[in-house]
Amino acid sequence: MSDNTSGIKERIAKMKLVSPYMAASKEEVRNGALLAIAKVLKEHSAEIFEANHADLDAAEKNGISPSVMKRLKFDENKLADVCAGLEQLAGLADPIGKTTLARQLDEGLTLYRVSVPIGVIGVIFEARPDALVQISSLCIKTGNCAVLKGGKETTNTNRVLFKLIYEAAVASGLPEGCLIQAEAHSEIDELLKCHEEVDLIIPRGSNAFVRYIMDNTKIPVMGHADGICHIYVDKNNDTELALSVIADAKTQYTAACNAVETLLVHRDIAADFLPKLKKCADKNGFALKGTAEVGKVIDCEVIDESEFKEYLDLILSVKLVADVDEAIEHINRHGSHHTDSIITTDDAAADKFMQLVDSAGVYRNCSTRFADGFRYGFGAEVGISTSKIHARGPVGPDGLVTYKYKLIGNGHIVGDYASGKRSFNFKDI
């Protein structure tokens, strides 16, 4: 075991004991830290951009693709965005310390449920410097300690950003050790073993990477592996609207988990709709792969339904269904419970779809690409969850809190209630 590796385990163990003090930090201190971070990032922009140039030079030498290069880049625009985000987050209501239940159990015995931070969160994220700022600021806002491991392609930028963020946080009054940066890839495996100390892992990245995390830790994992989103075009629909939404959901950002991958079309409208879809696909530069039945109506690659998958590319699978019920069953069976949309003018069909499709997001007449914390107005997003436990869909500040029960009595004992000497007298207050 290298010194570096034993280092992170010890630091996480220490963080566990720091976390109650981080949780107890005052709202003003946390919001003050967010504003202080925005300030130092602006003041040290030259240093940040210099580090980012080193990362970009190295990436270019390694032949990284232009689309990835765009994500690695941290320039004036991205700095302005993250600083605006920090200032917005500082202005949001405090998610912790909220009393969500206050109940008298009996005379003099009062129960409170109060929102508190989760504690220690490990976030493993892609090579995107703005992600480091967003994630650490969300954790500060919510009073959580965080272990942050970013993608290696932005090591230099992350190191500078982390140093500035951490120092500003501590100078603002947050406890030492409230944030840890992990840099070595081997530290991920060390982190995954810390189930006594770490309360939640949030992995972001490829399907295979997220599955690896889920399969190799006892710590609860929040996130998503697959993102197989569907659009179902119902019998009664506005065709223009349908095609516009499909093109947006497929092409606006192909690599996103909320891009549409499978299109289901009501069989009764196939003869009219599919040729229009084909024209739309050609115009917007995406390919169609259809079942044999689809291939009889339009020219497309014919594939078996079992070959439908998450392409993350300019390709859309197409299948015909008999009605909204068959669409629902297909989505519940083959989808990834992420985000699915129905295009219809029929209220009854829409209600049925939105009730019965078992996904984090069920949409009507709009693009699946809206599944995002910023677009939902959460101020920031730490990831999207397809789990049904804890948080579901885009996860903002509210998803990073839990609660504790406080019970205040005056010598109350259970024996008195078991014997019948006293009885409960529940009253919400």
Added chain:
Amino acid sequence: MSDNTSGIKERIAKMKLVSPYMAASKEEVRNGALLAIAKVLKEHSAEIFEANHADLDAAEKNGISPSVMKRLKFDENKLADVCAGLEQLAGLADPIGKTTLARQLDEGLTLYRVSVPIGVIGVIFEARPDALVQISSLCIKTGNCAVLKGGKETTNTNRVLFKLIYEAAVASGLPEGCLIQAEAHSEIDELLKCHEEVDLIIPRGSNAFVRYIMDNTKIPVMGHADGICHIYVDKNNDTELALSVIADAKTQYTAACNAVETLLVHRDIAADFLPKLKKCADKNGFALKGTAEVGKVIDCEVIDESEFKEYLDLILSVKLVADVDEAIEHINRHGSHHTDSIITTDDAAADKFMQLVDSAGVYRNCSTRFADGFRYGFGAEVGISTSKIHARGPVGPDGLVTYKYKLIGNGHIVGDYASGKRSFNFKDI
């Protein structure tokens, strides 16, 4: 693989497709089912008691201890209790279908967050017939499908109860296949493999059993293994009150996870308090094991702090601390984040303890034994969670729901917002 084993996997796969229909069941239907179950249980009491006698006879032959026999027994009193519980549950507010967020994102684009059932829940519970009724009724109330596996010592009782419950549920309009009973122990391992279908596992039972479940499934697990609860007696306290609470927390139900296991006492009051504690222990029939420092003041078995553990027996570990800070650190380091109580007349010490102790329940001047869904006024309890993810502490109906986001637009596409043609206009409605 036996037919029985392959059977449960197939039935769970079918349940996954039934679960959206269970989730869509109307409040009246679910509450009607609860009342119908109470009715048939009363009508078939003779049949239930007969099956229970068979279980009790077998248990007696196997030399089961009298305290366990008490739990296996299902008599008129327990039937009356579970029927009262069913009727109470039917009267509680519906936990699903509640809109917890309604927000206009832009003109004509509206986001709703609505509470929905988790979906498919697997519950593995101890041999207690009343637990089967409580758990299945909580799942019905919350619109969840459930796979139920009870302890083998009550197989006959469980079989009769399950048949009556399931038939009454379906006759009341709930979908076929909404509840499954697992009987063979081998079916537990089959259930643990169904991570594609089962959304949550709730194991109840011994520490070792819960750990086995946690270590052998990819399904999220809600529950607790250890229950090492603490009481800290602060410098300023009402001694009578302290002793009464300690005796209750230790002896009222020794085998419970919320019984106290470790007592921390402020060093400044040790000379006065420990002899009184010793008298109290002798009178109430529990033994004290103390650190060397404690052993110098009173006659007790001296053990090392590292030997402190969950006894589930009439034994209490005792240690002295310098102040509330040391008590907090001890609890956060060595506790199980279940329930911990401070006995004090000092408001500042109480506030500090309740803020910084990182447990599901933090109490002042009352017994740790209050950590229970019924005593919190939840109507019923499916278990107690020491995890910080999803639900924490006693888990009632609110802990068995999640939410989904519904987004309703009129052809809204993300491209328009990315290009600046439109901009978000968030407004909570």
